[in-house]
Amino acid sequence: MTDSRRRVLLGRIVGAFGVRGEVKLDSFTEPKAAIFRYQPWTLRDAQGRERALDGARGRDTPKGVVAKMPEVSDRDAAEALRGTEVWVARSALPPPKPGEYYWIDLEGLRVVNTEGVEFGRVSHLFSTGVNDVVVVQGDRERMIPFAMPDYVVSIDFDSQLIVVDWDPEF
Missing domain, CATH: 2.40.30.60 (RimM)
Structure with missing residues (x-):
């Protein structure tokens, strides 16, 4: 869209x-x-x-x-x-502050891990009350805590890519 x-x-x-x-x-x-x-x-x-x-x-x-x-x-x-x-x-809406993101801006971005394994694309995000979670749809659904820099290593809007530190088997 x-x-x-x-x-x-x-x-x-x-x-x-x-x-x-x-x-x-x-x-x-x-x-x-x-x-x-x-x-x-x-x-x-x-x-x-x-x-x-x-x-x-x-x-x-x-x-x-x-x-x-x-x-x-x-x-x-x-x-x-x-x-x-x-x-x-x-x-x-105003532009987000540095280090902040509107969830809608993350939807559709590709997600790969630090080893280059393709996970799919961001379907949506939700909050658990403790932290936010990125839902990635690909070969299967993955739920990754939206915690920077622990699990979400980088977000690059120019290349439409999120890099995560996440085990592909998890």
């Missing part, structure tokens, strides 16, 4: 907040209220239907992030959005 079409999941609507059409958001940004910096949003409901939304504003409260969205004016309309995902174009 081209950079202009790649999107990043930044949050999820978890319910209504009050009676004036505000929604409570589970924001995946840090800080949580930074989700409002990255717009327009693409809202995707549980059935996979999508719509663009621009102009959401909100605030961080002791009960979580609260958003006010155009055209959502009452509690029923807000509650109907429960479970809706908030996506933004990858291009809307």
Whole structure:
């Protein structure tokens, strides 16, 4: 997928907040209220239907992030959005800091170990709470802890390559 079409999941609507059409958001940004910096949003409901939304504003409260969205004016309309995902174009995000990576930028990169054994390509990443894990699809699926420099030795976006210190039999 081209950079202009790649999107990043930044949050999820978890319910209504009050009676004036505000929604409570589970924001995946840090800080949580930074989700409002990255717009327009693409809202995707549980059935996979999508719509663009621009102009959401909100605030961080002791009960979580609260958003006010155009055209959502009452509690029923807000509650109907429960479970809706908030996506933004990858291009809307700032460049990562040195040594940091957006997971979406790693997806699709080739993975080889330090001996040159080809493992396949990055399918996706997930967090275990202790560390992140790179899932590589090739001759078989491998799950490699995303720990630099212990297991992930280098990442080269120009050559679309990740080098890992990982036993090919593991």
